[in-house]
Amino acid sequence: LKINVTEIDIPLAFGPAFEGERVRGGDLFCQMGGGKTQCTELVKMADMKEIDDAKVQVVGPDIPDLKEGETLPLGIYVQIAGREFQEDFEPIMERQIHHLINYIQGIMHIGQRDISWIRVSKAAVEKGFSLKHLGVVLHAKFHQEFQKIVDKVQVTLYSNKEDVDKLTERARAEYKRRDERVDKMTDEDVDTFYSCTLCQSFAPSHVCTVSPERTGLCGAYNWMDCKASFEINPTGPNQPIKKGKVLDTKLGRFEGVDEFIRQASKGAIDTYNFYSMVHAPMTTCGCCECIAAMLPSCNGVMTVNRDYAGETPCGMKFTTLAGVMGGGQSSPGFVGHSKFNVTQKKFILGDGGLLRVVWMPKSLKDEIYDRLNARGKEMGVENLADKIADETVGITEDEILPFLQEKGHPALSMEPLIS
Ligand code: SF4
Ligand code: ZN
Known part of the structure; x- marks a missing residue:
């Protein structure tokens, strides 16, 4: 019954x-x-x-x-x-x-x-x-x-x-x-990603594309979840997207995804890259757990989580960042992402990946500490977490740069963030 x-x-x-x-x-x-x-x-x-x-x-x-x-x-x-x-x-x-x-x-x-x-x-x-x-x-x-x-x-x-x-x-x-x-899965393993348009009521042009190595920016949906959601509700907000031809391996651009988002954003968004915040990043809505932003004088990026209310080296608090870019647009230089995504292998890989991260709030660093170090080690850097500055080191680029130099942060010797 x-x-x-x-x-x-x-x-x-x-x-x-x-x-x-x-x-x-x-x-x-x-x-x-x-x-x-x-x-x-x-x-x-x-x-x-x-x-x-x-x-x-x-x-x-x-x-x-x-x-x-x-x-x-x-x-x-x-x-x-x-x-x-x-x-x-x-x-x-x-x-x-x-x-x-x-x-x-x-x-x-x-x-x-x-x-x-x-x-x-x-x-x-x-x-x-x-x-x-x-x-x-x-x-x-x-x-x-x-x-x-x-x-x-x-x-x-x-x-x-x-x-x-x-x-x-x-x-x-x-x-x-x-x-x-989804920890053991890679984007290359699958030929299908999933869309999420649950947030379009707030952010009309926003389309999350969820791949094994990029969870939804709210942190609540991963590839497995979207797949299950499609099975429950085949006409719902989570649709399969055939990746199609790879248009850019490094930045993560896929023909099938571009076609899908063009139609799902009703023409507002033509294209976006999965693995970049600098070049045509994915759209961001107000639900994101974290927002990453560029720190040009440190040749790196910072990220800030919603639960940190303080100032950040990019000059904006989380709420300001979310207000500016959370409306569903793609904002080069900024991208919303989940906490888990920080240590997923494809996180801003087109811009240098996790090794670009030079600042994050201490609470976030503590929360994902072991995963940061594990992923850092995979990328060839021991004790990465301790090389990343936080608010106890400083909240401006000038304040954190000497710390990064002293710790030998890998971002300082990477190719320029903006070429
Ligand atoms: Fe879906 Fe979360 Fe993206 Fe909103 S933020 S569209 S709920 S995956
Ligand atoms: Zn949202």
């Missing part, structure tokens, strides 16, 4: 029309995540007997308990059971949380995984918005849009620090396991 959910029982209007709506400073009642508190999302497959369909639980304080301007930590834990459901579908369902929560009038959702950010407007609170409604929406929409694979959906909203931290730790292990599923 398949359950049909047609009603979404919340006190607020709901639909794609509200997706692009912002909750700005003056309208803001409270927020979860966004660097103020931890906000984490996790979808896990469950056994049919283990969960109850439509059960939504709030564990911890709720919105009505808050005063204006306050924050809450939040863990959104969705369990899904279905005869046709597979573990491989978890990341796909999890990535829907972003647009589905955005569909609620007066609620804004940014980011994904363990860097989510939800802003709740005063108007929504006046109408009686509660954390429970997030679960009501996810239950209803998962049934509606994924009827084929979903039989039961149970949602738990954690809003006390202890539970959120516990969920986050577990989620990070899950993200790691998902990311590593």
Whole structure:
């Protein structure tokens, strides 16, 4: 028996029309995540007997308990059971949380995984918005849009620090396991890449092309995930792209990809390169986990992750960079990418690859430390992580250059970044 959910029982209007709506400073009642508190999302497959369909639980304080301007930590834990459901579908369902929560009038959702950010407007609170409604929406929409694979959906909203931290730790292990599923694959192994146009509602000309060695810039979709998503929904946002003729091996340009993006961006984008940030980089939308930018006087590049709020040597903070280039255009000299992508083999390989990276925030460096050193070693440089400057060394090119010289950073002896 398949359950049909047609009603979404919340006190607020709901639909794609509200997706692009912002909750700005003056309208803001409270927020979860966004660097103020931890906000984490996790979808896990469950056994049919283990969960109850439509059960939504709030564990911890709720919105009505808050005063204006306050924050809450939040863990959104969705369990899904279905005869046709597979573990491989978890990341796909999890990535829907972003647009589905955005569909609620007066609620804004940014980011994904363990860097989510939800802003709740005063108007929504006046109408009686509660954390429970997030679960009501996810239950209803998962049934509606994924009827084929979903039989039961149970949602738990954690809003006390202890539970959120516990969920986050577990989620990070899950993200790691998902990311590593493509670790052994190369772009040359496959003749098909996958598109992702899920973000076109925000960034109309934006087309992610996801290859084994380039995960989606949001970090939430890799090649395996897009492949599974296409299997669930053959007319959906993840379409196979035949690579076709290789037009540029070094920069990563493919005839089939160019044809696809021309049509998918409705003529706005003619071409882009997979492995370059300097020359016609891939388009960037506001969801990216990191943004890389050139640092000409260091002959290198920097990258900054969303969860770092400070200044950077390119003169812009993450939020400024995301505002300038997150609208779906291709911006030479800048590119959005996932955290995992930094240590994937093709990361800006056309521009010299990982060995070009001269600065990143300490938090990101610590997070991917072992992978940085492993990939650096593969490229012939020992202890690469310790040669990369961070904000404790400096936040301008002048401040970090002496450090790079002292450590013998490989970028300094590479060919000029811009020829
Ligand atoms: Fe898809 Fe790219 Fe948006 Fe991620 S950032 S959801 S891969 S379009
Ligand atoms: Zn996006």
